[in-house]
Amino acid sequence: MAPADRAPVVLRHSRIYILPTRRGFAVIATLLLMLLTSLNYALSLGLAVTFLLGGLVAAALLHTFRNLAGIEVKPLAAGDAFAGDELVFTLSLAAGSLDRRAITIAANRAQTTTSVAAGVLATVPLAVRAERRGRFPLGRVTLSSAYPLALWRGFAYVHFPLTGVVYPAPEPSAPPLPAGDYGVDAQAQGRGDESDLAGLRDYQRGDPLQRVAWKAVARGAGWFSKAFEGTASGGPVTLEWARLPSELDTEARLSRLAAWVLAAERSARPFALSLPGSALPHAVDPEHRRAALTALALFPEKP
Amino acid sequence: MRAAALRLGRWPATLRAPRGIELSQGQIVHLGMLLALAQWPLAPYVPPWIAISGVAFIALRFVFVFRERRRRSPATTPVPAWLLVLAAAALAFLIRRNYGYFVGRDPCVAFLFVLVGIKFLEVRTLRDGTLLVCLAIFLLVTPFFYSQSIAAALFALPAIAAVGAALDALADRDVKATFTSVRRAWRRTFVMIAQGLPIAATLFILFPRLASPLWGLPADRTAASGLSDSMSPGSISELSLSDAVAFRVDFDGAPPPPRLRYWRGPVLSLFNGREWRALSAQPGGRLLQGEAPLVRYSVTLEANDHPWLFALDFPATLPTIDAGGVRGNGGGLAGYSREQQLIMRAPVAQAIRYTLESLLVDEYPIASPREIPQNSRAPPGNPRTRDFVRRLRERNPDDRRFIAAVLRWFHDEPFFYTLAPPLLDEPEPVDMFLFDTRRGFCEHYASAFVVMLRDAGIPARVVTGYQGGEINPRGNYMIVRQSDAHAWAEAVIDGRWHRFDPTAAVAPSRIERGLYGSVPASDPVPLFAREDGSWLKGLQLAVDAINHQWRRHVIEFNRDRQRALWREWKIDAFAPWQMVTAVAAGVVGWALAVLLAFALRRKRRERAIALWDSACRRLARAGLPRLPYEGPLAFCKRAALRWPQFDIALRAIGESFAALRYGTAASRESERVALLATLERAIDALPRAARLRAL
Numbered sequence: 001m002a003p004a005d006r007a008p009v010v011l012r013h014s015r016i017y018i019l020p021t022r023r024g025f026a027v028i029a030t031l032l033l034m035l036l037t038s039l040n041y042a043l044s045l046g047l048a049v050t051f052l053l054g055g056l057v058a059a060a061l062l063h064t065f066r067n068l069a070g071i072e073v074k075p076l077a078a079g080d081a082f083a084g085d086e087l088v089f090t091l092s093l094a095a096g097s098l099d100r101r102a103i104t105i106a107a108n109r110a111q112t113t114t115s116v117a118a119g120v121l122a123t124v125p126l127a128v129r130a131e132r133r134g135r136f137p138l139g140r141v142t143l144s145s146a147y148p149l150a151l152w153r154g155f156a157y158v159h160f161p162l163t164g165v166v167y168p169a170p171e172p173s174a175p176p177l178p179a180g181d182y183g184v185d186a187q188a189q190g191r192g193d194e195s196d197l198a199g200l201r202d203y204q205r206g207d208p209l210q211r212v213a214w215k216a217v218a219r220g221a222g223w224f225s226k227a228f229e230g231t232a233s234g235g236p237v238t239l240e241w242a243r244l245p246s247e248l249d250t251e252a253r254l255s256r257l258a259a260w261v262l263a264a265e266r267s268a269r270p271f272a273l274s275l276p277g278s279a280l281p282h283a284v285d286p287e288h289r290r291a292a293l294t295a296l297a298l299f300p301e302k303p
Numbered sequence: 304m305r306a307a308a309l310r311l312g313r314w315p316a317t318l319r320a321p322r323g324i325e326l327s328q329g330q331i332v333h334l335g336m337l338l339a340l341a342q343w344p345l346a347p348y349v350p351p352w353i354a355i356s357g358v359a360f361i362a363l364r365f366v367f368v369f370r371e372r373r374r375r376s377p378a379t380t381p382v383p384a385w386l387l388v389l390a391a392a393a394l395a396f397l398i399r400r401n402y403g404y405f406v407g408r409d410p411c412v413a414f415l416f417v418l419v420g421i422k423f424l425e426v427r428t429l430r431d432g433t434l435l436v437c438l439a440i441f442l443l444v445t446p447f448f449y450s451q452s453i454a455a456a457l458f459a460l461p462a463i464a465a466v467g468a469a470l471d472a473l474a475d476r477d478v479k480a481t482f483t484s485v486r487r488a489w490r491r492t493f494v495m496i497a498q499g500l501p502i503a504a505t506l507f508i509l510f511p512r513l514a515s516p517l518w519g520l521p522a523d524r525t526a527a528s529g530l531s532d533s534m535s536p537g538s539i540s541e542l543s544l545s546d547a548v549a550f551r552v553d554f555d556g557a558p559p560p561p562r563l564r565y566w567r568g569p570v571l572s573l574f575n576g577r578e579w580r581a582l583s584a585q586p587g588g589r590l591l592q593g594e595a596p597l598v599r600y601s602v603t604l605e606a607n608d609h610p611w612l613f614a615l616d617f618p619a620t621l622p623t624i625d626a627g628g629v630r631g632n633g634g635g636l637a638g639y640s641r642e643q644q645l646i647m648r649a650p651v652a653q654a655i656r657y658t659l660e661s662l663l664v665d666e667y668p669i670a671s672p673r674e675i676p677q678n679s680r681a682p683p684g685n686p687r688t689r690d691f692v693r694r695l696r697e698r699n700p701d702d703r704r705f706i707a708a709v710l711r712w713f714h715d716e717p718f719f720y721t722l723a724p725p726l727l728d729e730p731e732p733v734d735m736f737l738f739d740t741r742r743g744f745c746e747h748y749a750s751a752f753v754v755m756l757r758d759a760g761i762p763a764r765v766v767t768g769y770q771g772g773e774i775n776p777r778g779n780y781m782i783v784r785q786s787d788a789h790a791w792a793e794a795v796i797d798g799r800w801h802r803f804d805p806t807a808a809v810a811p812s813r814i815e816r817g818l819y820g821s822v823p824a825s826d827p828v829p830l831f832a833r834e835d836g837s838w839l840k841g842l843q844l845a846v847d848a849i850n851h852q853w854r855r856h857v858i859e860f861n862r863d864r865q866r867a868l869w870r871e872w873k874i875d876a877f878a879p880w881q882m883v884t885a886v887a888a889g890v891v892g893w894a895l896a897v898l899l900a901f902a903l904r905r906k907r908r909e910r911a912i913a914l915w916d917s918a919c920r921r922l923a924r925a926g927l928p929r930l931p932y933e934g935p936l937a938f939c940k941r942a943a944l945r946w947p948q949f950d951i952a953l954r955a956i957g958e959s960f961a962a963l964r965y966g967t968a969a970s971r972e973s974e975r976v977a978l979l980a981t982l983e984r985a986i987d988a989l990p991r992a993a994r995l996r997a998l
Contacts, residue, residue: 007340018522022433022438023433023470023473025519026433026434026437027436027437027438027440028468030437030440030441030680031440033441034440034441034443034932035510037444038444038447039512040459041408042512042513043444043447043451043773044451044857044859044860044861045444045447045451045455045456045459045857045858046444046447047507047510048456048503048857049444049447049459049463050444051502051503051504051506051510052463052496052499052500052503053440053443053466053502054465054499054502054503055495055496055498055500055502055503055506056463056467056492056496056499057464057499058499058502059495059496059498059499059897060495061500061640062897063495063893064899065898066898066901070709097909097912102475119964120907124532143878146474147474147493148471148474148491149467149470149471149474149495150470150473150474151470169849181320188586198383216705256336
């Protein structure tokens with residue numbers, strides 16, 4: 001994505017709209033009723049109280065505006081996720097020279113509320129439920145706040161060209177990985193399962209994160225990776241679209257391939273992916289995994 | 304009903320309103336504070352049992368909340384909904400019984416008072432909270448039905464602050480109900496109210512008032528003390544025990560002397576031997592024209608719940624009435640009855656102000672020949688009086704001379720003027736008073752005098768009203784109190800009504816110096832009717848003067864006063880579109896001014912940031928921009944490596960700024976000032992960017 005697309009947006013008065021909340025409407029209606037009563041009974045003090053509270057409501061509007069005006073929003077990153085999981089977009093909010101309170105950031109039916117102290121740059125993750133594989137644009141972001149008094153809601157729309165990738169949901173109980181390229185025995189990867197923990201070994205750069213013994217890290221004992229039986233015995237494997245059973249439709253095939261990519265990754269076996277129209281060579285690292293899953297995610301519906 | 308039950312009750316989960324976001328305990332406490340503060344200015348004006356039950360419901364919920372808090376259990380609504388609905392219905396019934404009607408201002412106010420309590424006892428969701436806030440806001444105007452004094456205005460202020468705090472609390476589920484959080488919320492609210500003040504003041508001045516009320520609720524009864532349309536022994540002396548203000552008068556020019564201050568009220572012609580009653584009011588009063596001195600004055604009359612206005616004897620013009628505080632449509636018209644009493648169409652339910660002129664005379668022509676028979680009938684009985692009058696009349700066949708003889712007799716015989724006369728429960732009360740007890744108050748003298756005149760064949764009647772009044776030197780207006788209530792007499796001589804005051808014959812000082820100078824010292828004269836210059840009375844006069852101004856400029860700022868002000872300020876010369884444009888411009892100007900004030904305050908508060916920014920800009924221009932991830936300490940260290948000759952100044956900048964922004968010392972004002980000074984001096988010690996770059 002071009003850097004220009006990621007330019008920060010500063011909320012100015014031309015972007016900020018303010019409307020009464022339901023509570024605001026209720027309070028304004030009550031004030032109107034008080035106005036009528038005071039007028040009818042010629043209660044000067046009743047009018048004074050009504051107008052004082054009216055001034056309060058009007059001042060609340062300015063405070064609502066001021067709470068939003070001058071915030072700088074910047075798109076940081078779009079995450080990736082499997083269909084059915086949550087896709088996380090990350091934005092940053094720079095408060096500027098004011099404390100910003102109860103700012104709600106909403107997009108795509110996901111929303112989160114945060115307060116940002118003056119001078120602070122806050123990172124706001126926005127978790128959106130991803131339903132279907134493919135590209136997932138963030139769409140219109142709404143920043144809103146009803147602070148203070150929740151009588152008015154100020155809001156501003158911001159568009160960022162952030163797009164996440166949704167991978168196909170892995171098939172829940174996929175068959176085991178196909179046989180290795182060098183005829184590796186099937187039982188090896190049958191045992192390459194997390195139930196067969198062999199022990200811990202020192203963490204080395206490149207070890208998959210799933211293998212890290214997080215409990216030990218949390219205890220402060222140092223970084224270790226879990227070693228599994230058969231891990232070492234897995235050889236390279238090629239995951240081929242064409243070799244899948246012909247009764248499976250496109251989505252089922254993609255789901256199975258996704259499950260296999262994960263299985264290969266888990267057992268640290270280099271894998272290659274061949275799809276109609278594209279192919280990835282053998283490798284095993286997070287980048288390769290992402291490339292493979294992205295290829296599956298963006299696979300056209302009708303090949 | 305179902306909707307009401309849904310709101311009031313704790314229904315099974317399937318039936319509950321889906322949007323019910325539950326309130327936290329902190330939010331409930333804030334709501335309760337708002338309700339309690341909104342209730343208490345009203346409490347004196349509802350029946351005591353209503354006041355107690357309304358407050359008790361709120362207290363009960365507080366008890367539940369504090370119990371839950373001690374047990375750390377979540378907020379619940381422990382009283383079943385059906386019980387609360389039942390309680391509301393029962394209270395509505397009792398209120399109906401208490402007032403005798405329900406659809407009226409007072410019973411509705413009383414019901415609202417308890418209803419907020421009942422609703423609070425079961426408040427559960429955010430939506431309930433909004434409803435309660437709205438009810439509480441409305442409750443804020445209701446005390447003004449009964450009193451618009453300065454005190455009433457002050458009592459409303461805490462509740463206004465609590466409105467802001469409660470709204471704040473509803474917006475924040477995690478709100479704490481601590482002293483600090485409440486104080487902070489109150490302060491924020493007062494800031495917002497202060498910012499809204501220009502809007503409020505403009506609305507108060509410009510918002511058009513109604514010329515006549517839009518609706519009038521069925522008769523609301525108020526128990527105002529004051530004169531009534533009947534008089535029996537003891538009724539006026541009872542009134543004389545009251546310090547309450549009946550009305551206040553502003554005179555154009557000098558007020559008349561005390562002996563001419565007769566404020567005419569109900570005129571009583573019917574006598575049954577014990578009690579005087581008024582005839583039903585007939586139109587036909589007339590305005591007096593003449594040579595006598597004319598006074599012009601404005602009376603601010605307190606509510607008396609009767610359609611009576613008081614005028615100095617004898618009115619020469621119809622009054623101009625200022626106020627819209629008259630109940631019912633078409634109110635505001637007043638006229639004179641045949642007895643020359645100033646009467647309105649509707650009872651005076653609120654203080655009103657009117658202006659008129661009077662001629663200071665003590666006689667005027669009769670309005671109709673029918674007045675003579677109506678005022679000639681002597682009651683039966685009282686043989687001793689009859690006998691005495693017959694003998695006196697024989698010696699004085701002339702009406703004037705007869706009346707003078709009666710007055711002289713009152714003056715010469717040992718009659719006493721006292722607030723505490725003996726009871727006259729004989730079958731012949733006039734006989735007993737004139738020949739046995741001879742102690743009485745003005746109503747005794749007026750009544751006996753009129754009976755004697757009627758026995759002698761002279762048409763006469765009793766006039767009640769107020770006599771006298773005290774000039775408040777602070778403010779230069781006159782206060783007439785209930786203790787100035789008085790009764791005197793009128794008699795027809797040669798086709799004209801003449802005023803006679805038998806009390807003046809007995810106790811001339813009553814007319815010249817008021818009640819206190821004329822009754823025995825042991826009588827229970829109310830404090831403010833006393834003449835002595837005690838500091839308490841001085842204080843009271845000062846307070847009354849403030850109240851009078853408050854009344855004139857705030858409470859009685861009605862349609863006429865508003866129009867007058869507009870004329871004075873030349874506002875009414877504007878066309879409507881000009882008005883709308885001006886108001887719109889005013890609102891925009893106000894918004895900009897408030898936002899500007901925010902900005903200025905921020906600048907002042909964030910002087911540290913401004914100084915730091917200037918230092919950073921200078922170093923950047925000198926070729927060393929701060930990296931985005933660099934904190935003040937790290938940046939200044941790097942700069943000190945680049946310009947080692949300014950090592951001390953650069954480090955001081957970094958350290959003092961870091962201490963100001965992130966340190967704990969900066970919370971003390973003195974430390975802050977010292978750190979700011981250090982920062983400023985250190986920046987001053989740096990040379991300009993161009994020189995730095997060259998180094």
